Amino acid sequence: MSEETWHRARIIPTSGIGxxxxxxxxxxxxxxxxxxxVPDFSKALLGPxxxxxxxxxxxxxxxxxxxxxxxxxDGLIRLRRGSREWTALVxxxxxxxxxxxxxxxxxxxxxxxxxxxxxxxxxxEIPPIPGQHPTxxxxxxxxxxxxxxxxxxxxxxxxxxxxxxxxxxxxxxxWILGELIRYLEHERSGALELEDMGQNWVTVRExxxxxxxxxxDKTAAEVASRFDALxxxxxxxxxxxxxTDVTQLLSRAELANxxxxxxxxxxxxVQAGELSGAIRIPNAAASVxxxxxxxxxxxxxxxxxxxxxxxxxxxRVNWLLRQLKQAAPDVRVESYATHARVGNAELLxxxxxxxxxxxxxxxxxxxxxxVVHTTPLGVKRGRGRGAFIDSLLNNLDAFYGDVVQHVKxxxxxxxxLREPDIPVEEPVDITSTDLSSQDGPDxxxxxxxxxxxxxxxxPHNSSQPWE
Numbered sequence: 001m002s003e004e005t006w007h008r009a010r011i012i013p014t015s016g017i018g019x020x021x022x023x024x025x026x027x028x029x030x031x032x033x034x035x036x037x038v039p040d041f042s043k044a045l046l047g048p049x050x051x052x053x054x055x056x057x058x059x060x061x062x063x064x065x066x067x068x069x070x071x072x073x074d075g076l077i078r079l080r081r082g083s084r085e086w087t088a089l090v091x092x093x094x095x096x097x098x099x100x101x102x103x104x105x106x107x108x109x110x111x112x113x114x115x116x117x118x119x120x121x122x123x124x125e126i127p128p129i130p131g132q133h134p135t136x137x138x139x140x141x142x143x144x145x146x147x148x149x150x151x152x153x154x155x156x157x158x159x160x161x162x163x164x165x166x167x168x169x170x171x172x173x174x175w176i177l178g179e180l181i182r183y184l185e186h187e188r189s190g191a192l193e194l195e196d197m198g199q200n201w202v203t204v205r206e207x208x209x210x211x212x213x214x215x216x217d218k219t220a221a222e223v224a225s226r227f228d229a230l231x232x233x234x235x236x237x238x239x240x241x242x243x244t245d246v247t248q249l250l251s252r253a254e255l256a257n258x259x260x261x262x263x264x265x266x267x268x269x270v271q272a273g274e275l276s277g278a279i280r281i282p283n284a285a286a287s288v289x290x291x292x293x294x295x296x297x298x299x300x301x302x303x304x305x306x307x308x309x310x311x312x313x314x315x316r317v318n319w320l321l322r323q324l325k326q327a328a329p330d331v332r333v334e335s336y337a338t339h340a341r342v343g344n345a346e347l348l349x350x351x352x353x354x355x356x357x358x359x360x361x362x363x364x365x366x367x368x369x370x371v372v373h374t375t376p377l378g379v380k381r382g383r384g385r386g387a388f389i390d391s392l393l394n395n396l397d398a399f400y401g402d403v404v405q406h407v408k409x410x411x412x413x414x415x416x417l418r419e420p421d422i423p424v425e426e427p428v429d430i431t432s433t434d435l436s437s438q439d440g441p442d443x444x445x446x447x448x449x450x451x452x453x454x455x456x457x458x459p460h461n462s463s464q465p466w467e
Contacts, residue, residue, distance in 0.1 A: 094190025
């Protein structure tokens with residue numbers, strides 16, 4: 001028998017998973033166990049939830065009595081540091097299973113009765129707004145107990161970034177964390193990527209193209225929410241590859257009021273047929289804007305860059321071209337003059353031949369540039385070739401790799417110190433009566449003779465010559 005058919009022994013095996021319940025139980029146990037032995041990983045996960053630093057004690061399937069009923073959450077996490085104790089119940093879903101409101105509210109009641117701090121849910125659902133839970137619960141139950149949510153994509157991304165980029169202090173712990181990553185990446189683990197734009201995607205897309213979509217349609221709000229979830233997933237996916245925290249860019253008003261964000265997205269979808277958002281990448285020259293144009297079946301990624309403050313317009317264009325050597329010829333470059341809303345737009349291949357194409361009319365200075373990459377937009381709701389999700393992710397990856405990571409913002413040259421003026425000494429003629437370095441200290445010029453002491457005079461009012 002060939003070794004290729006043998007199953008390698010793993011601490012967290014994927015073989016033998018018989019159904020959804022076994023899948024959830026194994027995923028819960030694997031995650032809880034690794035968190036308890038890899039402090040760097042558990043700190044990265046639990047720190048943002050307000051948990052104290054330290055190694056957590058983790059448990060699975062802990063039973064509690066709630067009135068006459070017995071409830072069994074999937075897990076429990078407890079951290080102690082000094083006199084402080086933090087405890088959270090854990091509910092886990094894998095595959096396409098969704099969190100249930102009734103179940104979560106029972107666990108919130110248990111947490112309140114036991115004096116626990118939080119309820120943590122884990123599933124493949126990705127909320128559209130950070131801090132927003134994907135399942136609605138009675139807000140009165142959240143007065144004393146907080147509710148938090150992790151998507152499996154977030155857990156996997158955090159594990160990869162911690163192991164591959166931030167590092168794990170202990171080699172054995174790093175190996176154990178690698179086993180969890182390997183397990184979660186396996187298709188049988190139930191930790192799925194974002195795979196679907198929802199059952200209303202096709203209906204909404206067709207309504208946009210026909211011009212019959214209304215702002216009051218609930219299906220439009222569901223698609224808008226899914227798009228924001230896709231941007232969050234794209235941020236996690238890109239951050240996982242870069243080893244940094246890539247986040248969806250939202251205003252303070254949108255973070256405080258998620259309904260406002262969804263409302264503005266629906267309005268844009270109805271009026272312009274567009275869904276849009278932005279992604280912030282640490283140390284990048286600018287945030288990356290993503291626009292899905294459902295009417296034109298195109299997806300655009302672009303960045304806006306301030307032009308240099310000095311130099312001629314062609315010099316400023318050449319400054320940008322030097323940084324776009326890796327970009328595709330069909331990338332579009334736009335230039336905007338000071339106090340102008342409309343700019344010049346040309347393909348990169350043409351600007352490389354003639355940079356003056358981007359010079360504004362009238363000799364005005366270029367204020368900023370926009371670099372845009374446009375690709376066809378997939379229409380399918382799922383994943384794969386011709387799918388909306390993959391077309392957006394592929395465009396974002398290509399745009400970052402070819403453009404964003406090579407562009408640096410312009411910085412002025414620091415002023416240079418002025419060199420002091422050094423006076424040039426001209427040589428002085430030495431006469432015979434000047435002192436010399438060879439003269440002794442007591443030497444003095446010779447005494448004048450009697451003849452030399454008599455001045456030469458001319459008689460007063462005399463026309464006689466000088467004597």
